[in-house]
Structures are given as C-alpha cells and as structure tokens.
Amino acid sequence: MMVRNYKKRDVSGSLTDRERDILLKVAELYIETGEPVGSRTVKKTYKMEISSATIRNVMADLEDKGYLFQPHTSAGRVPTDDGLKVYINHLFLALGEEDSSLLNRLLDYVRSSGVCEIEDILSTVLDFLQNSTGYPGFGISLVENLTVSSITLVKVAYGKVLIVINFSPDYIIHRVIDVEISDFELPKLSRELSKRFRGKTLSEIKRELVEEIDTVRKEFADLSFKVNSQILSTLNGVNQLKLQGTSNIVNILANDIERLKEILKILEEKNLLLEIFSKFIEENKRVDVILGSETEVEPFEPFCFVLGKFQIGYRNSGVVGIIGPKRMDYSQVIPVVENVAKALSFLLNEEDI
Numbered sequence: 439m440m441v442r443n444y445k446k447r448d449v450s451g452s453l454t455d456r457e458r459d460i461l462l463k464v465a466e467l468y469i470e471t472g473e474p475v476g477s478r479t480v481k482k483t484y485k486m487e488i489s490s491a492t493i494r495n496v497m498a499d500l501e502d503k504g505y506l507f508q509p510h511t512s513a514g515r516v517p518t519d520d521g522l523k524v525y526i527n528h529l530f531l532a533l534g535e536e537d538s539s540l541l542n543r544l545l546d547y548v549r550s551s552g553v554c555e556i557e558d559i560l561s562t563v564l565d566f567l568q569n570s571t572g573y574p575g576f577g578i579s580l581v582e583n584l585t586v587s588s589i590t591l592v593k594v595a596y597g598k599v600l601i602v603i604n605f606s607p608d609y610i611i612h613r614v615i616d617v618e619i620s621d622f623e624l625p626k627l628s629r630e631l632s633k634r635f636r637g638k639t640l641s642e643i644k645r646e647l648v649e650e651i652d653t654v655r656k657e658f659a660d661l662s663f664k665v666n667s668q669i670l671s672t673l674n675g676v677n678q679l680k681l682q683g684t685s686n687i688v689n690i691l692a693n694d695i696e697r698l699k700e701i702l703k704i705l706e707e708k709n710l711l712l713e714i715f716s717k718f719i720e721e722n723k724r725v726d727v728i729l730g731s732e733t734e735v736e737p738f739e740p741f742c743f744v745l746g747k748f749q750i751g752y753r754n755s756g757v758v759g760i761i762g763p764k765r766m767d768y769s770q771v772i773p774v775v776e777n778v779a780k781a782l783s784f785l786l787n788e789e790d791i
Contacts (some may be wrong), residue, residue: 454502456575458524460496461505465517465525467764474514497665508632519731522764526727529768537777540570544781556750556786557680563758564682565783570774573762574683577782578712580719580756584609585639589631589669591624599624601669605640609750615668631669679708690740690763700737710735713736718745725776729764740764744771750786 453461463484467475477494480486486493497515500506505521508514517525544566551562557580564575584605592600599619599722602612635643684705689700704710714733718726725746730738745759759775 453505453524455496457496457500457503457505460493461500461517461521462495462525462528464497464500464515465505465521468516469525469767472765474509474516476514479514501572515745519729519764522553522697522729526772528774530725531778533769533773536780537773540774540777541781544778545785548781548785555674557692558784560756560758560782561682563778563785564680567760567778568683568686570778571760571762572686573760573766573771574681574686575760576711576715577683577758578679578715578756579750580716584755585637586632586635586643589628589635590626591631593619593621593624609755613668617668628787681705682710687761688709694740697737697740701741704735704737714722714743715745719747719757723747724770724790725779727768727772735739742766744768744775748779748782748786750783755786 454470463480464475467479467483473583477490477497479491481488482498498504500521500783501508501515505518505524506515507518509516521759525651544563547564547566550561551558553562560577560579564577567575587604587606590602590604594614597616597618598614599616599617603608606612609684649752668688684702686699687705688698691701710733713762714728725744728743728745730743732743740763741761742764743759745757748756748758750756758779760771762771
C-alpha cells in the first residue's frame, strides 16, 4: 500500500461571510458534542439575531457546497472533511502564540529524566505529549537530507569499534559494532570512508554503501562485508519512527475490529507513516493537521494527524505529533503539539541538556 502525495484541500474560497460564520459554529458544536447540529441549536447557543429558518437555509447551502452533510433526514448536520479543514484553518489564524508555561514544564520534565541521547529525549517528549493530549504520540528524526562531513572508527575494546558519523549541519550518530580491526587499519579505513562519503546525503550513502565499501583497498577485503553491514544497519536505524500510546487506538476503534486490525498493522510496519511525515517535512509549515482522507489510505479515514516540525541545527530535521480521531478539540491539541515541537528543537540544540 503506497501513499501518494496527500491531497491538501483548497477550502479558502466559495464561502460568504455568513456561510463561513455558521460553518465554524456548526463545526465547533459538533466537536464539542459529537452530535448532528440543528439550526435552533446554533441560534440558541450563539444567541444569533437571524432566524432559525435563515440559519437552516445557509446550512442547506453549505451541504450543497460539500461542507456539511446530514446523516439522517430528521437529524441536524455535521461537517464534512472539507468543513473541518475550514474550521482548522481558522484555528491556525487564531492560534500560534508561544505557551511559555507548557514549554517550561516540558523542559523540566525532560531534564529531570536525565536523558541526553536524541532517541531518549524523543521518547521522553512523546510521553509528555501523550499525557498532555490523551492521544498516541509519534516522533521521528528525518536526516536523509543532511550531508556527511566525516566517518571515524575508534577501537573501544577487543572486537568492538565505535562508528561516529558526523553530518553537516550539527548532527552526529554513533554506534558500537562488533568487528575486529587492527589499530593500523582503523585510521586508514576511516580516511577512506570519509573520502568516499563526504558531501553525500544519508539516502545516497544507503544506496551506494555496498558498492563503495567493497572498493576500499584489497587489504580490507576480509572485513569489508562486516563493516558494510554494520554501518548500513546503523544508518537504517536513524529514521526509526517512535510510537507511544498506540493502545489508545483501541478505544477509538472499539466497535470496528476490522479497521482496528488494519490500523495496528500499518502502525507496526510504519512505512506508510514515514512517507506521510517525510512529505510534511518538505512543506513550508511549522505545524499542520492532516485528515485521514488526505492520506488516501482508507483505514486512516476516521483519524487525523496533528504534526509539528523540530530542528537540529538550521534544518527541519524531524516531526513530532499525535494521531487521534477527527472529532478532537483542535483548539487545545494544536498549541500543545506546536509548543512541544519548539521545545524539542531547543532541547536538541542545547550544548548541555
């Protein structure tokens, strides 16, 4: 199952001011109650001066335009995905202020845990995010576009070598591998690997690794396969998606077992999510909401993703966010995700956490 470029809805036009106002009110009431919204409820709740009949006619026009639908002929109306996007885009205009209280709470939470590795910091942040929103949190460092500046091999014990890969700008990955290399060979192999991979991106190195390492000097031939596989394993682990709190998905889909099975399978395989998040990282937005229907992956239809970008150095380097039902309190969740992403950027760029 492949993810095409998810469809971003153009919902900026075709609405009058009155239509937009009533649509926002219907969406707000639906998110709050989970029930179809009638014209009388809108008039009473917001103390509107226009009549219920006028509101009802506007709601009928919104249904004709695809922003509302009526689940039953005798019921009120609920927003379609296009209607929800109008509401969400309106929230983006109203939100965006930095929440210093939340930022400080998250910074204290991470620092008190004593973690310092990127993967551990990300896991701790996801705990905080899940606890703050009640929805499963996810995060991933996407460094495919960073370029290698050097590769260093350092012997740390008999049969164990530390690989240190420096990326530009300001990113380092390291791992201890099981391979025996003599003290004489280590610096030579480090220089050869650095020379061959310097200036190349992570994705380029993955594609070329087998060929490139096998072209090192003949005296390294016996260990080239071991080094090759160990470095490749290290690089493949860089973009590992972290998901925490997936048990909450069960509560959302308690009455749809078949869909639940499909979702859990997708979450376990993670490749589809990686595609979605990789596309978001390329967009000119710091935070966004992607409805399940926009992914064109049918099992995601009842869900949405609230995403925020974090930075390592000067580049967008990762995504953090939550997955939850389309009917969620976006006015609460969006600021949490946005400020968590800001705090994560701060943490990952500190000299000493």
